Amino acid sequence: MNRRVRDFRRLLTGLAYLLPNIAGFCAFTLVPLALSFAMAFTNWDILRHNRFRQEPLHWAGLENFARLLADPQFWRDLGNTLFFTLGLPFAIAGSLGAALLLTRVSRRRTALGPALVVATLVLVASAAVLLAGGLAQRGVLVLGGTMAAAVLVAGVVTGGTIYRTLFYLPHFTAGVATFVLWKKLYNPHTGPFNTALAPVLDGLSAVVRGAPGFFTYGVPVLCGAAALAAALWQGRRLRRRWADGEAGSAAIVTGTLTLGGPLGLFLHWQGQGGWVAGGAGAAVVAGLGGWILRQPRCWGPRRAADTGLGAELSLALAGVPLLLLLAGGLLLGPALPALAATGLEPPNWLGDYAWAKPALMLMALWAAIGSNSMILYLAGLSNIPPELYEAADMDGASAMQRFWHITWPQLAPITFFIAVMGVINGLQGGFEMARTMTQGGPAGSTTTLSYFIFTQGFETGRLGYASAIAWVLFGLVLVFSLLNFRFGNRDVND
Amino acid sequence: MKPSAPSSDPTARPARGLGLHALLTGLSLAMVAPFAWMVLASLKTLPEASDPAWLPQAAQWGNYPEVFRVIPFLRFAANSLVVAGWVTLLQVFTSALAAFSFSRLDWPGRDRVFFLYLGTMMLPGIVMLIPNYEIMVRFGLMDSFLGLVLPSAFSAFGTFLLRQFMLGLPRALDEAAEMDGAGKWQIFWDVILPLSRPGLVTLAIFTFMGNYHSFFWPFVMMKTVDNYTLPVGLLFFDSEHGQATHLLMAAVTMSVVPLILIFVVLQRQLIRGIQIGAVKG
Numbered sequence: 001m002n003r004r005v006r007d008f009r010r011l012l013t014g015l016a017y018l019l020p021n022i023a024g025f026c027a028f029t030l031v032p033l034a035l036s037f038a039m040a041f042t043n044w045d046i047l048r049h050n051r052f053r054q055e056p057l058h059w060a061g062l063e064n065f066a067r068l069l070a071d072p073q074f075w076r077d078l079g080n081t082l083f084f085t086l087g088l089p090f091a092i093a094g095s096l097g098a099a100l101l102l103t104r105v106s107r108r109r110t111a112l113g114p115a116l117v118v119a120t121l122v123l124v125a126s127a128a129v130l131l132a133g134g135l136a137q138r139g140v141l142v143l144g145g146t147m148a149a150a151v152l153v154a155g156v157v158t159g160g161t162i163y164r165t166l167f168y169l170p171h172f173t174a175g176v177a178t179f180v181l182w183k184k185l186y187n188p189h190t191g192p193f194n195t196a197l198a199p200v201l202d203g204l205s206a207v208v209r210g211a212p213g214f215f216t217y218g219v220p221v222l223c224g225a226a227a228l229a230a231a232l233w234q235g236r237r238l239r240r241r242w243a244d245g246e247a248g249s250a251a252i253v254t255g256t257l258t259l260g261g262p263l264g265l266f267l268h269w270q271g272q273g274g275w276v277a278g279g280a281g282a283a284v285v286a287g288l289g290g291w292i293l294r295q296p297r298c299w300g301p302r303r304a305a306d307t308g309l310g311a312e313l314s315l316a317l318a319g320v321p322l323l324l325l326l327a328g329g330l331l332l333g334p335a336l337p338a339l340a341a342t343g344l345e346p347p348n349w350l351g352d353y354a355w356a357k358p359a360l361m362l363m364a365l366w367a368a369i370g371s372n373s374m375i376l377y378l379a380g381l382s383n384i385p386p387e388l389y390e391a392a393d394m395d396g397a398s399a400m401q402r403f404w405h406i407t408w409p410q411l412a413p414i415t416f417f418i419a420v421m422g423v424i425n426g427l428q429g430g431f432e433m434a435r436t437m438t439q440g441g442p443a444g445s446t447t448t449l450s451y452f453i454f455t456q457g458f459e460t461g462r463l464g465y466a467s468a469i470a471w472v473l474f475g476l477v478l479v480f481s482l483l484n485f486r487f488g489n490r491d492v493n494d
Numbered sequence: 495m496k497p498s499a500p501s502s503d504p505t506a507r508p509a510r511g512l513g514l515h516a517l518l519t520g521l522s523l524a525m526v527a528p529f530a531w532m533v534l535a536s537l538k539t540l541p542e543a544s545d546p547a548w549l550p551q552a553a554q555w556g557n558y559p560e561v562f563r564v565i566p567f568l569r570f571a572a573n574s575l576v577v578a579g580w581v582t583l584l585q586v587f588t589s590a591l592a593a594f595s596f597s598r599l600d601w602p603g604r605d606r607v608f609f610l611y612l613g614t615m616m617l618p619g620i621v622m623l624i625p626n627y628e629i630m631v632r633f634g635l636m637d638s639f640l641g642l643v644l645p646s647a648f649s650a651f652g653t654f655l656l657r658q659f660m661l662g663l664p665r666a667l668d669e670a671a672e673m674d675g676a677g678k679w680q681i682f683w684d685v686i687l688p689l690s691r692p693g694l695v696t697l698a699i700f701t702f703m704g705n706y707h708s709f710f711w712p713f714v715m716m717k718t719v720d721n722y723t724l725p726v727g728l729l730f731f732d733s734e735h736g737q738a739t740h741l742l743m744a745a746v747t748m749s750v751v752p753l754i755l756i757f758v759v760l761q762r763q764l765i766r767g768i769q770i771g772a773v774k775g
C-alpha cells in the first residue's frame with residue numbers, strides 16, 4: 001500500500017514536469033489531429049460554413065476520398081511529388097562524395113609551402129588580369145581568383161574545416177530568401193545561368209550542325225543500347241540471385257521496379273498522361289517498400305544468404321541518375337539536329353513545363369549536398385575501424401573494392417536513415433519552393449501534394465477535401481515512418 | 495587517387511594533397527557562387543541588374559537604405575526575431591522540463607509514455623495545419639504573434655534531444671544533491687540545467703533557425719503587412735517590386751548574411767547537435 005502511494009506521488013511529480021509540454025501537445029497536435037480526421041469526412045467548405053453563413057455541415061462519409069481518387073489533379077501532384085524524390089539519389093551521392101573528400105583532406109597533412117606558392121600565383125595572375133583589362137569587365141576574375149586563393153590557404157591551414165563550412169552554408173541559409181535569389185539566377189534573359197549557358201549552347205549547336213549523322217543516329221542508338229544492356233544485366237543478375245537462393249520474390253520485384261519506376265517518372269516529366277505517372281508512382285513506392293521489406297531483419301532471423309542492403313540500395317541509387325541520363329539521350333538525340341538548326345536556346349527554367357521540375361531539383365541539390373547528411377556521413381566515416389582498411393590493404397584491395405566492400409556497407413545504416421528521412425520529408429515538401437518560385441506552375445508541373453493541400457484548403461476553401469488529402473499524405477508518410485521505426489539502424493545491416 | 499592511407503610521411507608527395515585542396519576549393523566556390531552573385535547584384539543599379547556582367551560599375555551602397563524605404567524591412571526582421579526568440583525560449587524551457595522528467599525522475603510507465611510521445615514526431619505538420627488555422631480563427635488569434643508563437647512552443651524533438659543529453663549526465667549528481675536536502679526542482683534548476691548547457695544551446699540554435707526560416711504558418715496566419723515575418727515579407731517584396739532586382743537582392747543579402755555569421759560562429763555546436771539528433775534511428 002505504502003509502495004503504491006509512493007508510486008502515485010512519483011507519477012504526479014513526473015507528470016507535473018511534463019505538464020507544459022503535454023498541454024501544448026494536446027492543444028496544438030492532439031485536438032487538431034482529431035479535428036482534421038473528422039473534417040476529412042465532412043463537406044466543410046469555407047464559402048458555405050463560416051462566421052456569417054452557417055449552412056448545416058454534412059457528414060460526407062468517404063465522398064472526399066472517392067473524389068480524390070477520381071481527381072486527375074491529385075494523381076498529377078502525386079506524380080510530381082514522387083518525381084521530386086528522384087533528387088534524393090543525387091543528394092545522397094553528393095553528400096557522401098563531399099564527406100569522403102573532406103575526410104581524406106583532413107587525414108592528409110599538406111605542407112604549407114606549395115599551397116602558399118599556388119595561392120600567390122593565383123593572386124599575381126589575378127592582378128595581371130586586372131592591370132591588363134581594367135576593373136569593370138575582368139574584375140570578377142580578380143575577385144574569384146582572390147577568393148579561391150583565400151579559400152585554398154584557409155583550407156590548408158585549417159585542415160579542411162573551411163570547406164565543410166562553405167559546403168554547409170547553402171543548407172543553413174535555405175529558405176524563402178535563397179529561393180528568391182534562385183528565382184533571379186534562373187531568369188531566362190538576365191540570369192547568370194543563361195548568360196553563361198548561351199555561348200556554350202552556341203558552340204554546341206555549331207558542333208551539332210557540323211556532325212548531324214552522329215547526333216541523329218549515334219547518340220540515341222548508344223543510349224538505347226546502354227539502357228538495354230543495363231536492363232539485360234539487371235535481369236540476368238536477378239535471375240542468378242534467384243537461382244542461387246540469394247534473393248526472394250520480393251527482391252526480384254524490387255529489382256525490376258528500381259528500373260521501371262524512374263522511367264515511368266521520366267515519362268511523367270515529359271507530360272505523358274496521368275495514368276503513367278500514377279503507375280510509375282505506385283511502382284516507386286512499391287519498389288522502395290519492397291526493398292525495405294526484404295531486409296533480413298524484416299522477417300525474423302537473418303538469412304545468411306540474404307546480403308541485400310548494400311547491393312540493392314547502391315544499385316537503385318546509381319541506377320536512377322544513369323537511367324535518367326540514358327532516357328534523356330534517347331529522347332533528345334533525334335531531336336537535337338532540328339533544334340540546333342535554329343540555334344539552341346537556353347531553357348526558360350521556371351517558365352517551362354518540362355524544365356521547372358529539374359530547375360527546382362537542382363536548387364534543392366545545391367542545398368542538400370552540404371546538409372545534415374554530409375555531417376552524418378562525416379561522423380560515420382570517422383567511426384569505421386581503421387583495421388578494416390588495413391586488412392584490405394594487406395589483401396591488395398583496390399580503391400573501388402575498399403569503397404564497395406568496406407566503406408559503403410559500413411555506412412549502410414546512415415544511408416538507410418538518410419534515404420527514409422529524405423522520402424518522408426520529400427513527400428511533405430515542396431510548398432515553399434512552389435509558392436515562392438513558380439506558384440505551382442507552369443501548368444501545375446511543380447505542384448506537390450502539400451501545395452495542392454494549400455490551394456484546396458486556403459485558396460478555394462474546401463477544408464474537408466483538403467483534410468482528406470492531408471490524411472492520404474499522412475498515410476504515405478506513415479508507411480515510411482513505421483519502416484524507419486521498426487528497422488531503424490543502430491548497427492550495421494550488411 | 496588512392497584513398498587515405500593516413501600517410502606516414504606528409505611531405506613525400508605534397509602536390510597530391512594540394513590537388514585535393516584545389517578540387518575542394520573549386521567545389522566550395524561553386525557552392526558560394528550564388529551568394530557572391532547576390533551580393534554583387536545588390537550593389538548594382540537597376541539597368542545594370544539585367545546585365546550579364548557580375549560586377550557593378552560602381553558599388554551602389556545606397557541600395558541598402560533604399561530597401562528600408564520601400565518595405566518595412568526592419569519591422570519584418572524585428573517580427574522574425576521576436577517570434578523566433580519567444581518560440582526558442584518557450585520551447586527550450588518546456589522541453590527541458592519534459593526531458594528532466596523523462597530522464598531523471600522515476601515514475602511508472604515513464605519510458606512507454608516517452609516512446610509514445612516520440613512517435614508523434616512522425617505526424618506531418620500539414621495534417622494539423624488546417625484545423626490549427628480554424629482554431630486560431632475561433633479564438634481570435636489570427637494575425638497575432640501569440641497565434642504564431644504558441645503552436646511552436648512545444649516540441650517532441652526538443653524533448654528527445656535534451657533527454658539524450660541529460661541521460662549522459664552521471665546519476666551520482668542527483669544523489670549527492672538529494673543527500674544535501676535538495677528537492678526535485680532544485681536538482682533540475684541548480685544541477686541538471688546548468689550542466690545541460692551545451693544541449694540547451696544546440697536546441698536553441700535549431701529552434702531559432704527553424705522558426706526564423708519558417709514560412710507556411712506565418713504566411714497563412716499574418717494578414718497585416720506590418721505583422722509579416724521576414725520570409726513572408728521577402729515574398730511580399732518579390733510580388734510587389736520583383737522587377738527591382740537590385741533592391742530585392744539587397745534585402746535578401748540582409749536576411750542571409752546574419753545567418754552566415756551565426757553559422758560560422760556556432761557551427762561546432764550545431765554539428766554536435768545534428769549527430770545527437772540522428773542517433774534515434
